[in-house]
Amino acid sequence: MEDHRMARTALRLPTVLRTPLRRGRLEKTEPEPVVEPERVTEPAPVAERRPLPLPIRLPIMLLAFIFMVAFAIALARITLEPSPASEALTHSNLRPGNSLKAYFDYGTVRDTLKQIGGNVLLGVPFGVLVPVLAPRARGVLQVLFLTALVMLMVELTQGALITGRAFDIDDVILNTTGALLGWLLLGRRLGRAVHARRPKVVAD
Numbered sequence: 001m002e003d004h005r006m007a008r009t010a011l012r013l014p015t016v017l018r019t020p021l022r023r024g025r026l027e028k029t030e031p032e033p034v035v036e037p038e039r040v041t042e043p044a045p046v047a048e049r050r051p052l053p054l055p056i057r058l059p060i061m062l063l064a065f066i067f068m069v070a071f072a073i074a075l076a077r078i079t080l081e082p083s084p085a086s087e088a089l090t091h092s093n094l095r096p097g098n099s100l101k102a103y104f105d106y107g108t109v110r111d112t113l114k115q116i117g118g119n120v121l122l123g124v125p126f127g128v129l130v131p132v133l134a135p136r137a138r139g140v141l142q143v144l145f146l147t148a149l150v151m152l153m154v155e156l157t158q159g160a161l162i163t164g165r166a167f168d169i170d171d172v173i174l175n176t177t178g179a180l181l182g183w184l185l186l187g188r189r190l191g192r193a194v195h196a197r198r199p200k201v202v203a204d
Helices: 002-012 054-079 098-106 109-133 140-161 169-194
Strands: none
Touching (some): 098 109, 098 169, 109 140
16 A cells, blocks of 8 residues: 555656656656757958059969960970981980989089970979969869970970970970979969969858
8 A cells, every 4th residue: 555655646746857656755856957059150251462453463374374385496406306416325214213313323514304394394484384374274183284294295206206306204394393392483473463362261
């Protein structure tokens, strides 16, 4: 009888208290804490760096285009002009570093500087002019890829069609290195000055 009375008493108590019957006595349990949902903050846009005014940008882009055309003509004359006198001395090189090693081992200081420095300087205009003329290719990876692709085509043309010229993978590496130097020294800044940077969003 006592157990039945205690069970009835437990049923009559408010449900909020949650009073289960344990070992003949009533135990009061505390209500569960209410967890508030976290606030979701919207990402805030990063302030863009404004490009130069249009009257200044247009002459810069025009000059860059003129220099690129002149550079393309000079590049064709330097790399695609036949050289019958050196036909017996030229040979293709598919191993990176092989020609560089030969320059240092067998060439004079003047010839070594001429070969290495000339190929590096030949790639500098790519790093300076491409970020100005091609907004979507002004990043360093895009500039290096474009330079390597163009110079690889030039080397393939030399090896296949031009008398006294040969394919040399080291020339492509040196040209790409020159493009990197041009991008670091000037091309990156010119690209940012002429073209607006794409907006990015970051969370607070």
